[in-house]
Amino acid sequence: MKIIYSIILFICLSISAKAGNENFPVGARSSAMGNASVSLSDVWSAQHNQAGLGFLHSPSAGVYYENRFMLKELSVKGGVLAIPVKGGAFGLCISNFGYSLYSENKYSLSFAKAFGDKFSMGIAMDYLTTKISEGYGKKGVFAAEIGLQAKPIKGLNIGAHVYNPTRTKLLTYNNERIPTIIRLGADYTFSEKVTIALESEKDIAQKAIFKAGIEYRAVKEFYLRAGISTNPTLSSFGFGINLKNFKLDLSANYHQTLGFSPQLGLTYNFNKAEKTENKKTTN
Numbered sequence: 001m002k003i004i005y006s007i008i009l010f011i012c013l014s015i016s017a018k019a020g021n022e023n024f025p026v027g028a029r030s031s032a033m034g035n036a037s038v039s040l041s042d043v044w045s046a047q048h049n050q051a052g053l054g055f056l057h058s059p060s061a062g063v064y065y066e067n068r069f070m071l072k073e074l075s076v077k078g079g080v081l082a083i084p085v086k087g088g089a090f091g092l093c094i095s096n097f098g099y100s101l102y103s104e105n106k107y108s109l110s111f112a113k114a115f116g117d118k119f120s121m122g123i124a125m126d127y128l129t130t131k132i133s134e135g136y137g138k139k140g141v142f143a144a145e146i147g148l149q150a151k152p153i154k155g156l157n158i159g160a161h162v163y164n165p166t167r168t169k170l171l172t173y174n175n176e177r178i179p180t181i182i183r184l185g186a187d188y189t190f191s192e193k194v195t196i197a198l199e200s201e202k203d204i205a206q207k208a209i210f211k212a213g214i215e216y217r218a219v220k221e222f223y224l225r226a227g228i229s230t231n232p233t234l235s236s237f238g239f240g241i242n243l244k245n246f247k248l249d250l251s252a253n254y255h256q257t258l259g260f261s262p263q264l265g266l267t268y269n270f271n272k273a274e275k276t277e278n279k280k281t282t283n
Contacts, residue, residue, distance in 0.1 A: 022179050022181075022203075023047075023106070023163045023164075023179070023181060024076050024078075024095060024097050024104075024106075025037065025047070025048065026044065026047050026064040026066075026076065026078035026080070026093075026095055026265075027042075027044035027047065027048065027062070027064055027078075027080075027249075027265055028064060028238060028240075028249035028250060028251040028263040028264055028265030029042070029044065029215075029225065029238075029240055029249045029251070029265065030044060030048060030213075031066070031236060031238065031251040031252075031253060031263045031265075032213070032225035032226065032227060032236050032237055032238025032239070032240075032249070032251035032252075032263075033197055033211075033213025033214065033215060033225050033226070033227040033236070034197075034199075034211040034212055034213040034227025034228050034229040034234070034236050034253075035199075035211055035213075035227070035229060035236075036185055036187070036197035036198060036199040036211040036212055036213040036227060036229075037049070037185075037197070037199070038147075038159035038160065038161050038183040038184065038185040038199050039052075039149060039157040039158055039159030039185045039186050039187045039197060039199070040052060040157070040159070040187060040197065041053075041055040041056065041120075041149065041157070042056075042060070042267075043056070043060035043061065043062050043080050043081075043082045043091075043267055044062060044064075044080055044265075044267075045082070045091070045112075045122070046080040046081070046082055046091030046092065046093040046108065046110055046124075047078065047080060047093045047095065047108070048161070049122065049147040049149065049159050049160075049161040049183070050091060050110040050111070050112050050122025050123060050124045050145060050146075050147045050161075051112050051120040051121050051122035051147035051148050051149040051159065051161070052112070052120070052122070052147075052149055052159070053082050053084075053089040053090075053091045053110065053111075053112035053120075053122055054088060054089055054112035054113050054114035054120030054121070054122060054149070055114055055117075055120055055149070056082055056084050056089055057084055057271075058084065058269055058270055058271035059081075059082060059083050059084065059269075059270040059271065060081075060082045060267060060268065060269045060270065061079075061080065061081045061082075061267065061268050061270075062079065062080045062081075062265060062266060062267035062268070063078070063079050063265070063266050064076075064077065064078040064079070064080075064263065064264070064265045064266075065077050065078075065263070065264050065265075066261055066262070066263040066264075067261065067262050067263075068261045069255070069258040069259055069260070069261055070259060070260060070261070070262075072099065073098070073099040073101075074097075074098070074099075075097070075098075075099070076095065076096070076097050077095065077096045077097075078093065078094065078095035078096070079093070079094050079095075080092065080093045080094075081093075087113065088111055088112055088113035088114075089111070089112050089113075090109070090110065090111055091108075091109070091110040091111070091112065091122075091124070092108070092109055092110075093106070093107075093108040093110070093124075094106065094107055094108070098131075100133060101132070101133045102131070102132050102133070103130075103131045104128070104129070104130050104131075105128070105129045105131075106126055106127075106128055107126065107127045107128075108124050108125070108126045108127075108145070109124065109125055110122055110123065110124035110125075110145070111123060111124075112147075117151065118150060118151050118152070119148075119149070119150050119151070120148070120149045120150075121146075121147070121148055121149075122145075122146070122147045122148075122149075123144065123145065123146050123147075124144065124145040124146075125142065125143075125144055126142065126143045126144065126145065127140060127141075127142055128140065128141055128142075128143055128178060130170070139170065141168050141169070141170055141178065142168065143163075143164045143166070143168045143178050144164065144165060144166060145161065145162065145163050145164070145165075146161070146162050146165060147159065147160065147161040147162070148160045148161075155188055155189040155190070156186065156187075156188050157186060157187050157188075158185075158186045159183075159184070159185055159186070160182075160183065160184050161182075161183045162180070162181070162182050162183075163179070163180065163181040163182075163183075164177075164178045164179065164180045164181070165180065167180050179203050179204075179205065179206075180203070180204045180205075181201060181202070181203050181204075182201070182202045182204070183199060183200070183201045183202075184199070184200055185197065185198055185199030185200065185211070186198055186199075192217060193216060193217045193218075194214070194215070194216055194217070195214070195215045196212070196213070196214050196215075197211075197212070197213045197214075197215075197227075198211070198212050199211040199212075206231075207231050208231070209229060209230055209231045210229065210230045210231075211227065211228070211229040211230075212227060212228055212229075213225065213226065213227030213228075213236075214226055214227065220242075221241060221242045221243070222239065222240070222241055222242075223239060223240040223241075223242075224239050225237065225238045225239065225240065225251065226238075229253075232255060233255075233256065234253045234254065234255055235253065235254050236251060236252065236253035236254070237251065237252065238250050238251025238252065238263070239251075245268055245269045245270070246266065246267070246268055247266070247267045247268075247269070248265075248266055249263075249264070249265040249266070249267075250262075250263070250264055250265075251263045251265075
């Protein structure tokens, strides 16, 4: 059975055409929108783009689970915490991919600072571990992230983010390095009901990925979302429910060969009062 699981894992990683420690996205809201999240500002910015934490005004926490391709051995789990302080905001993110025979973990501490209400910058220091059982052992390395967000006009948010700009080396053998990933995107809120997000992602060693997502506020407490992404082609959908300080997000994406990957996210805002201008970004 262990051999079968290992083969399944190898096939799925090969199809995604990515190296290890690829910085898996977490957060069911962004998953439903095709993971076009580099310009969004909420507690999940601790993973997607740390600059978004600079626009938060109250502490928040969240947990996330993805049953990738309906195989628990390929599951992605994550937790985030954002704490605004005088002069900026701190973020903490922990994520895990895999199972007992193979797993990747990320432990990230970030800080973001907003310069007025139009621009924010964030940085993160990550500790990444890869574990392979059956005597192969465990390897850990440090990596960094940097992100920017800007709000040039009302309703328009622009984001840019670089994961591992220093091209940290994972192994000396074959010069294996942690992926360096560059993302650029924007979202625009046409009204209180509709937000559209677009994003381009480029691993410097892989083909570019294009993402698009839409969020529709059907009623005050209920959101509908959908999205698409390329390389590989994925379609996604989901919904969100606001219950006072709690927010529940459910989503799923579909791969034409491997099938469905359902996601669940739950966030808690320790102080419900947020500035009106940020209301749409914290749902």
